[in-house]
Each structure stands twice: as C-alpha cells, then as structure tokens.
Amino acid sequence: MARKTDASQDTLLEFPCDYPVKVFGGNTPDFTRHVRDLLAxxxxxxxxxxxDTRMSKGNRYLAVTxxxxxxxxxxxxAVYEALTADTRVVMAL
Incomplete structure (x- = not known):
C-alpha cells in the first residue's frame, strides 16, 4: 500500500530556520552582486x-555563501531553481 506524505515530511528541516547557500561562479567583480540580485x-x-566570499586557489572562481x-x-x-537556471552559476550547494 502506498503511503501518503505531505510536503512537510519531504524535508528534515524545521521552518523557519537559518539556511546557508553556497554559490560558485566565475571570479568577476560583480558576481557577488549578481547572486544577491538573483536571490532578492x-x-x-x-x-x-x-x-561571505572566498576565491578559489587559482583565483578563477568565486564562492559566495x-x-x-x-x-x-x-x-x-525556488532558491536552487533560480541558481541552477542562471548561466553564470557553475554550482550551488
């Protein structure tokens, strides 16, 4: 027999909660602002x-938390959908 679940059972998180998202993209001067504007x-x-921001070892990428x-x-x-749809975002965690 299939078990019914509701949306509240689809996550281990309890809302509201503090949530960090880390976004990786090219090291350009406006990448941090771009991510902030994308999520606003x-x-x-x-x-x-x-x-918080952190540059990659070779200075090619920037991680924005x-x-x-x-x-x-x-x-x-919705946050992850917006980030993964954006061409400037390499990865989001």
Missing amino acids: PIIGVVADDAV IRFEATSKDQVD
Whole structure:
C-alpha cells in the first residue's frame, strides 16, 4: 500500500530556520552582486553581514555563501531553481 506524505515530511528541516547557500561562479567583480540580485525576489534583501566570499586557489572562481532565514521548503527549492537556471552559476550547494 502506498503511503501518503505531505510536503512537510519531504524535508528534515524545521521552518523557519537559518539556511546557508553556497554559490560558485566565475571570479568577476560583480558576481557577488549578481547572486544577491538573483536571490532578492525569493529571500528578500540580503544584509552585508550575511554574505561571505572566498576565491578559489587559482583565483578563477568565486564562492559566495549567503545565509538567510528560510521560511519553507518551497522557498529553498525556488532558491536552487533560480541558481541552477542562471548561466553564470557553475554550482550551488
């Protein structure tokens, strides 16, 4: 017999919760701003102290970590959908 599940059982997270997302892309001067602008419609304005950046060893890539208060699984899914659809994003974790 198939078991019914609802959306709240699809995740181990309890919402709202602090959620970090790490985004990798080319090391360009505007990549951090690009990621913030990309996510703003989904998570709201990102405070400066909620953003960390780290360059790759060869300085070719930039990792941008943004911490935000996730309110639902749908919101987290929308974040990853927006990031994976963007051509400047190499990877999102």
